Every structure is written in C-alpha cells, then in structure tokens.
Amino acid sequence: MKSTTITLAAAGSAALLLLTGCSGAGGGTTADGEFAPNGDVRMIVPFSAGGGSDTSGRAIAAGLEADTGVNISVENREGGSGAVGYSHFLAQNGKDNYLLAAETALLALPLTQDVQFSYESFTPIMKLGDDFTLLVVPADSDYDTCVDVVDDAKDNRVVAAVSGATSLDEIVFTLVEDDQDVEFDRVPFESGSEVLASLLGGKVDIASLNPSEVLGQIESGDLKALCAFADERYEFEALADIPTAIEQGIDVSFAQFRGFIAPGEISDDAKEYWIAAGEAFAETEAYDTYIADNLLQPNAVYGDEFVEYLAGNTSDLEKVFAE
Structure with a gap:
C-alpha cells in the first residue's frame, strides 16, 4: 500500500x-x-x-x-x-x-x-x-485497423490484456465480441500501467487503454492506435486522425x-x-x-x-x- x-x-x-x-x-x-x-x-x-x-x-x-x-x-x-x-x-x-x-x-x-x-x-x-479507450497494439504489429483484429480473431487466437474482470477494457472487449461474434483470450492485470507494460513487452497482442495512458507511447512510435471506442473522433490534435470503431463497422462506444x-x-x-x-x-x-x-x-x-x-x-x- x-x-x-x-x-x-x-x-x-x-x-x-x-x-x-x-x-x-x-x-x-x-x-x-x-x-x-x-x-x-x-x-x-x-x-x-x-x-x-x-x-x-x-x-x-x-x-x-x-x-x-x-x-x-x-x-x-x-x-x-x-x-x-x-x-x-x-x-x-x-x-x-x-x-x-x-x-x-x-x-x-x-x-x-x-x-x-x-x-x-x-x-x-x-x-x-x-x-473512452483506444485499441492499441505494438508499432510492429501486423494489425492496422480494428477490423484486422476482429478478422484475425475469427480464425486465430488473439490475446488481449485487461486490467481486471470488471474493468473498462474488459467491458469494451465484451461489447466487441458480442457485436462481431468473435472471442478474445484474456490475460488479467491489476492496473492500466501493468497492461501497458505487457503490451510493450510483447506478452499480449492487443489492449484497450485510456488515451492518457498511451499518448506518450503513440507519439514516440512504440504503439499505434487502431480505433477509438467513442461516439466521435477526438478533437485533440494528437488523436484527431484515429477513426472510431463505429467508422470501421464495429458498433461499440463506451466511456x-x-x-x-x-x-x-x-x-x-x-x-x-x-x-x-x-x-x-x-x-x-x-x-x-x-x-x-x-x-x-x-x-x-x-x-x-x-x-x-x-x-x-x-x-x-x-x-x-x-x-
């Protein structure tokens, strides 16, 4: 403590x-x-x-x-x-x-x-x-859109880090699964910082994190954001080019x-x-x-x-x- x-x-x-x-x-x-x-x-x-x-x-x-x-x-x-x-x-x-x-x-x-x-x-x-959260992956990931992740999950194992069974990222991934009829494998952690470390360390494939938790890594090029689980695109300059999941045909938005x-x-x-x-x-x-x-x-x-x-x-x- x-x-x-x-x-x-x-x-x-x-x-x-x-x-x-x-x-x-x-x-x-x-x-x-x-x-x-x-x-x-x-x-x-x-x-x-x-x-x-x-x-x-x-x-x-x-x-x-x-x-x-x-x-x-x-x-x-x-x-x-x-x-x-x-x-x-x-x-x-x-x-x-x-x-x-x-x-x-x-x-x-x-x-x-x-x-x-x-x-x-x-x-x-x-x-x-x-x-809201962003779906993020390592910069060298083969995924370029949230649709890429969903399509891969239909046939292969996609490992998602989550910060607890009742966290926002767990909720968002559940909503995506329900909307797209896919399933992700979960690896639970206690906090967003632990999720971020596991993603950067290559232990998981994807994570859904708050912009404030990953903006530095996005700007440095260590991570890339595939979509935002928001109603509309962010107006903040650093996030304005990230499409929403809804734009990509995934009807999920949850704050x-x-x-x-x-x-x-x-x-x-x-x-x-x-x-x-x-x-x-x-x-x-x-x-x-x-x-x-x-x-x-x-x-x-x-x-x-x-x-x-x-x-x-x-x-x-x-x-x-x-x-």
Whole structure:
C-alpha cells in the first residue's frame, strides 16, 4: 500500500478552517458556523499507482485541497479489480473525511462479484468527465485497423490484456465480441500501467487503454492506435486522425466515468460541502488542465444528477454482464 500526501493548502484558506473540539471522524464547524471536515481527509484510490484512477484521484485531491484548505492524503488500496479499495471504503460509513476516486468498477463489481456494496451504498458527489479507450497494439504489429483484429480473431487466437474482470477494457472487449461474434483470450492485470507494460513487452497482442495512458507511447512510435471506442473522433490534435470503431463497422462506444464519492450516511451538510468543493474545482484552471492532459470529455455532474447517471450506466452494464 502506498500513501502520498498532497500539500497545496494555502495558509490563508487553512486559517479559515478553525474546527471545534468534535471527536472522531465527524465534521466540525468553521469560525462562522459553516461545516468543515474534522481534521485531514483521505482520498482512497482503489487501484495501484500509475494508472488512470490514480491520476484522477491525485488531481481531484489536489483541486479540492486547494479550494478548501484541508489537507488531503491519497492512499492506494489495490486488489480484486478495485474490490479491496471499495470494501475498505464501505467500512468508513458515516465518515465525512473520507473520499474515493470512483470509476466504472463501482458499477461493474456488484454485477460480477460477490461484494457487499453498490453505488447506492455511498454518497455520489461529482462526475468530472468521461474517459473512452483506444485499441492499441505494438508499432510492429501486423494489425492496422480494428477490423484486422476482429478478422484475425475469427480464425486465430488473439490475446488481449485487461486490467481486471470488471474493468473498462474488459467491458469494451465484451461489447466487441458480442457485436462481431468473435472471442478474445484474456490475460488479467491489476492496473492500466501493468497492461501497458505487457503490451510493450510483447506478452499480449492487443489492449484497450485510456488515451492518457498511451499518448506518450503513440507519439514516440512504440504503439499505434487502431480505433477509438467513442461516439466521435477526438478533437485533440494528437488523436484527431484515429477513426472510431463505429467508422470501421464495429458498433461499440463506451466511456468510463471519472469522479469521486463520499461514504454512505454522511450528513447533508457534509454532502453539500463536498459538492460545493467539486463545483469550485470545476471552475479552476487545474480542472481544465486535468481534463486536457488526460484527454477526457468534461461532462461534470453533481449529487443527484450523478446518481441518475450511475443508475443509467448500471442498466447498460446489466445488459453486458447478463449475456
């Protein structure tokens, strides 16, 4: 387990957060009577360091810390395709000084594994944006399009790396299999960084990774992107020439969301505090930089709207995992 503390709090902001003598993990109040978390805050990342979830968690923690003046440490609790981190977070029920960097595993795990939680167990705070994936292969691969991969899989063994049984890449490959009536062999890993290493090392044939995880390797010429599993081509210059899978006759588009949640059963004041902090973060240059650097679509929603999004996304995933 790795733990890193982000220290961006401004002294002026910190001075405003004069907490009362409340004990435990419950919130206190500032000098003017407003809610504030009692002490430092911990951001749980349910995957290992170096992947897209880790990048998201650290960016969110830094942005919230800069706005609130509260120290926020980032703790990686990887394992079980995210189940270890989410289960640990479930145990923090009612604690308003815990947050978790959430993504599609929040919805996929309850549908595929015997876990004790669903998105309804927690308090959804903010969805920052949507993260699609690219189908990538080594630069010397014989594949030049996603159709090449599908055609080869009809007669031969094509090995795909996936970052867990409930990950976005697993979902995307399942959708491709269903749409094209093919089957890929899977090799599971714990994170996108491990998937990338296996692909570069020639241990697998294909991978479906977020643009932020592979842009450097694409630009360096170590990898090539065959298609994007998105509704439309990216507008980012570095990705604008990559066709969508839909353009190539593969009717698959699915995004992983990036956002953060709080434990279940926190107070309404705590929920509104974190939503307000998220809204403030979304108006900053730091948020814009995170979205641009990680090549996301900035579709921010908060609170109840985030809950509605999660409910709809769960319905879509139920169809995938029921097949």
